Amino acid sequence: MIPAKTKHVRKRKAYSQNDEMSLNITALADVFVILLVFLLKSYASGLDVTPGQGVQLANAKNTTEGAVPGLKIEISKDGVYLEGVKSVGFEESADGKVRAPASAVPYFPELQKGLSEARSKREWLKNQGAAVPNEKEVLIVSDKGVPYSVVKKVLITATMEGFSDAKLAVIRE
Amino acid sequence: MMVGDGNSNQAEVELNLAPIIDCMVVLVTFMLISASFLSIGILETSVAAPGAADKQPDYSLELKILSNGNLNLEITGKKSLKRSIASADLEKSLEEIKATHPDLNSGVIIPGDEMPFEQVIQVLDKTKKFVPGVSLGGV
Numbered sequence: 001m002i003p004a005k006t007k008h009v010r011k012r013k014a015y016s017q018n019d020e021m022s023l024n025i026t027a028l029a030d031v032f033v034i035l036l037v038f039l040l041k042s043y044a045s046g047l048d049v050t051p052g053q054g055v056q057l058a059n060a061k062n063t064t065e066g067a068v069p070g071l072k073i074e075i076s077k078d079g080v081y082l083e084g085v086k087s088v089g090f091e092e093s094a095d096g097k098v099r100a101p102a103s104a105v106p107y108f109p110e111l112q113k114g115l116s117e118a119r120s121k122r123e124w125l126k127n128q129g130a131a132v133p134n135e136k137e138v139l140i141v142s143d144k145g146v147p148y149s150v151v152k153k154v155l156i157t158a159t160m161e162g163f164s165d166a167k168l169a170v171i172r173e
Numbered sequence: 174m175m176v177g178d179g180n181s182n183q184a185e186v187e188l189n190l191a192p193i194i195d196c197m198v199v200l201v202t203f204m205l206i207s208a209s210f211l212s213i214g215i216l217e218t219s220v221a222a223p224g225a226a227d228k229q230p231d232y233s234l235e236l237k238i239l240s241n242g243n244l245n246l247e248i249t250g251k252k253s254l255k256r257s258i259a260s261a262d263l264e265k266s267l268e269e270i271k272a273t274h275p276d277l278n279s280g281v282i283i284p285g286d287e288m289p290f291e292q293v294i295q296v297l298d299k300t301k302k303f304v305p306g307v308s309l310g311g312v
């Protein structure tokens with residue numbers, strides 16, 4: 001005669017051999033889907049406003065949350081980039097300050113050329129019936145240590161090419 | 174037909190979610206690493222160009238930033254005003270001026286050429302609160 005305790009152990013053993021224990025991961029999949037959708041949505045803002053490496057933005061309080069313009073000019077300590085492509089290179093001065101190359105004109109001719117091409121591309125797209133963002137708007141992502149003379153030159157160049165509404169990227173306080 | 178029905182009753186079909194979870198873990202990790210958590214805002218401005226305004230406003234503000242950070246404020250128009258103010262008192266002064274000049278909605282900030290952009294943004298930010306149509310000058 002088998003004692004009652006041994007009988008019970010045998011029964012449990014037999015049960016675990018027949019049925020595989022499986023973890024219900026449906027809820028986990030749901031959480032991941034939600035996370036993924038949220039992250040993808042936050043990525044889909046059109047233009048990348050994130051400043052490049054080494055670019056430190058200034059802080060401001062009275063900012064707006066309007067649509068980001070389709071054209072981005074980035075001013076870092078080593079040059080001016082139009083849509084990620086270097087248009088103007090800066091000279092390194094002895095005192096460590098940013099210096100734009102000496103020029104007889106109050107604008108950047110290389111940047112003007114790039115902006116002119118961008119404007120022509122937009123006009124072509126518009127003629128093809130494509131939705132083109134506000135033609136006068138330009139996003140300026142500038143390092144906070146850059147002297148105003150450089151930013152002023154960029155602003156003048158953009159205005160010359162019809163991009164008169166400058167939107168300055170800042171860190172919201 | 175009958176055989177099929179009997180079969181589905183006996184064996185449960187279970188979808189293997191493990192590879193999907195694996196893909197999602199990799200994707201979410203990649204996105205979290207590359208995401209930027211800085212809150213970037215937009216400060217709208219324009220470049221002040223001579224003769225650009227269609228209609229001359231009643232008052233116009235001119236704010237010159239000096240190299241020591243202080244400001245020279247000048248209002249042209251009906252109630253003209255000239256004042257030299259410290260950078261710390263800018264908001265207070267603009268609040269007072271706005272009380273006496275409620276229609277003051279346009280102006281120009283003139284920074285020095287060597288002024289760091291951060292300082293220009295600080296003045297622009299404070300001024301925009303009281304004078305929404307302020308633009309950058311010095312052109």
